[in-house]
Amino acid sequence: MTDTSTTDTAATKNGAFHYRPLGRDGLARRGEIVTPRGVIRTPAFMPVGTVATVKALYPEQVRDAGADILLGNTYHLMLRPGAERVAKLGGLHTFMRWEKPILTDSGGFQVMSLSKIRKITEEGALFQSHLDGSRHMLTPERSIEIQCLLGSDIQMQFDECIELPAERKEVERAMELSLRWAERSRNAFLAQRASGGAGPGQALFGIVQGGIDAELRRRSAEALVGMDLEGYAVGGLAVGEGHELMLATLDATLPFLPQEKPRYLMGVGTPLDLIEAVRRGIDMFDCVLPTRNGRHGLAYTWEGPVNLRNAVHADDSRPLDLQSTCPAAREYSRAYLHHLMRSGEYLGAMILSWINTVFYQELMAGMRAAIEDGRFEAWADETKARVVAPKTTT
Structure with a gap:
């Protein structure tokens, strides 16, 4: 199966991050995300390398399979081996021998799903490590700092992801907190860029929350777009709502996201999920299913x-x-x-x-x-x- 898109060239080196549209068929989008580490052909699926490894595979196998980008995770890497240690060893790309782009999730989902004890406050998430019980405070500022230490090409805002079903009042509370954290994540990222901790080729994505409530999704999307981030993710799905409600939520959300920037559906999914989400205009995906099911x-x-x-x-x-x-x-x-x-x-x-x-x-x-x-x-x-x-x- 051939792919006629452009490949990584010297022209991408040392440039600014940007999305290049190449065509559409209905709402389905064909494009490229251009980064200094290479071009990401979209629609794209990111193999999950949570702890700096795609489980059971060599990096060369993942590259030869056709992957343009991998996903790593802030929560797991901050606990082991530690972001400062990875930075001293040359950054995540060098550490795991992956020369192409890397996206790092902010850690919000893992705080929700893995921590033995957690407390969410305006400041951030106080949690107990699932590894050894040690206590940690993860804030939007610390999440961005960790992602910059890792050297990821695409960084995610820190957000609160809640499991569905949930009461609307709780979904709204988490959505509004995530928006305030998005603003703090943006300010922290701009500060890192000003100090040299992040370069012009690195990007920050916002995460649209709001459960399966169309009005909350609209409010979240519009507020994030107002922050003028480099890309936008749809988060808080594939957490118990089911396939049809997930698609209905995408239908209610995507019209409020800009056409000229990439759109990422987090933690999804099955081949059916991917096909139907691309049909609606999604550009990027990640999921553990290929390797976990294998x-x-x-x-x-x-x-x-x-x-x-x-x-x-x-x-x-x-x-x-x-x-x-x-x-x-x-x-x-x-x-x-x-x-x-x-x-x-x-x-x-x-x-x-x-x-x-x-x-x-x-x-x-x-x-x-x-x-x-x-x-x-x-x-x-x-x-x-x-x-x-x-x-x-x-």
Whole structure:
């Protein structure tokens, strides 16, 4: 599967961060995010390298799969090995041997989901580490400082993400607090830029919150756009609301975000989620599903998902997916992959994580090509019928 977009060139070096639109098909957008570390072809899927590693994969495998950008996480890296230590070792790119762009999540979601004890105040989030019980205070200013120490190319504002369903009053409170934290994140980022802690090629994204309430989403989006940030994320979804409500929330939110800046849907998702979100105008995604599901025996193929732990594969000598560009999908038998997963061998998790990472990058390349060709709707319907249909989940 070819991708006709431009590649990283010397022209991107030492330049300012910007989004370059290349075409549209309906609301689906084809573009490029230009950074000094390279071009990010959009729509883009970011493999999740939470603690400076995409689980079970070498950086070279992730690069060769077609990924232009990875995601790291402020919360995890501040706890171990520590942002100051990473900075002394040359920054996150050098530390993990990844020369392309990196986006860092601010840590707000992890404070909500992982901390043993947490207290949210106007100042920030006081929490207890899930690793050793130590106490930490994460504020918008400290989150930006950590992200600058890591050297990430795209940084996220610190926000409060709450689990759904929730009372509207609570959703509104968290949304308004996140807006105040967005302003503080912006001021901290501008201060870092003024002092040399962040360069012109680094960017800060705001995060639209508001649960599934259309009016709260509008208010959040309009306030963030008024801050003139380099990009905008839709956060607080894929936290219990379900697929249809997620799409309805995107429909209610995206009209209020600027066309000339990138749009990022955080923590999403399945192939179906990605297709439908791109249909509505989303440019960027991240999710742990490709590698997490791979470690548990689920492979994504061009004929649908395959659960290789199922006994039906024990005597199946066929390769997993001849349509994949991943050598492992074409060359290893289903029987062998079944054996590895049932035996608990590390190699099984490594192979399936590799296959799934390649599949997700192929999926995004397919979307980009379809938008360029003006046939996204037909491509989306054809692909959904092939890769989302439940008939092949055995």
